[in-house]
Amino acid sequence: MSFLGNKAILDCLKKGKVIEAFEEQRIKNGAYELSLGEQVFLTNSGSKEIKNVEPQGVIHIEPGQFALLLTEETVKIPKDKIAFISIKAKIKFKGLVNVSGFHVDPDFKGKLLFSVYNAGPATIVLKRGDNYFPMWLAELSEKQNYKGTHINQNSIPSSPIEALSQGEFNSPQALMKEIGQSNSRITSLEKDNKANNYIAITALGFVFALLLKLAFDFYALDKGWDKAIEYNKKQVNIDSIINQRLLDKKQLLQEIELLTVKKDNLIKTK
Ligand SMILES: Nc1ccn([C@H]2C[C@H](O)[C@@H](COP(=O)(O)OP(=O)(O)OP(=O)(O)O)O2)c(=O)n1
Secondary structure, three states, X not given: OOEOOHHHHHHHHHHHOOEOOOOHHHEEOOEEEEEEEEEEEEOOOOOOOOEEOOOOOEEEEOOOOEEEEEEEEEEEOOOOEXXXXXXXXXXXXXXXXXXXXXXXXXXXEEEEEEEEEEOOOOOEEEEOXXXXXXXXXXXXXXXXXXXXXXXXEOOOOHHHHHHHOOOOOXXXXXXXXXXXXHHHHHHHHHHHHHHHHXXXXXXXXXXXXXXXXXXXXXXXXXXXXXXXXXXXXXXXXXXXXXXHHHHHHHHXXXXXXXXXXXXXXXXXXX
């Protein structure tokens, strides 16, 4: 198998109508450079619809997003040739990854579809009509017919659109932003938690101090009560002694009074 050089590609394009209305200046370094066409599908567009790009219009592929890009040119690969397709390095260096396959079958007719992913850090801007997709042609040892599902592909098929519309594509930058926001939420929750812990520990300390004081007060009250009872007992004891003394004194006074009367009577009788 040999690849076609610039001159052989020109001959092939002229003879085999490989590309209708081809431009000779697009044959470079043994490849024909195909351009971005009218139809694109972007996962970051918000809608699930195919976007129609104006001539010279631009599209924006955001970081972390997929796009389906259809070529402007319709190719018709001869039965005795096979083609290989890629994306130019200057776009790849920005982070655009060619997800889709890289060969075009012999006898295939239609526009070519590129499924790409922006793995770079910035939005990639592409312009309709610009030459992004080199295509190499190689000889086959025999002729082949193409009977595959992509024959006469003139628009973006619905199946890859459905496949890419299953869920959200979050760019690494958007995810990093979300992680950053989550981290700051966690930090503020940790701060709140620390403050709550501090309040809880303070409250616990306060309750403990209160309980300790109550225990002391109760102990003191208990001791005071015992002392009061003791004091009262002593007081009662002293009172009863005093009462006894008073009774004794009263009895003595009565006896003195009786003796005085007796003495007076004795004096009178004398
Ligand atoms: N990036 C690409 C790769 C291929 N094709 C076209 C040209 C190929 O000849 C055709 C079929 O390619 P594959 O055999 O790789 O694809 P499938 O297996 O999906 O299809 P089928 O086998 O039905 O042809 O699709 C395309 O339009 N864009």
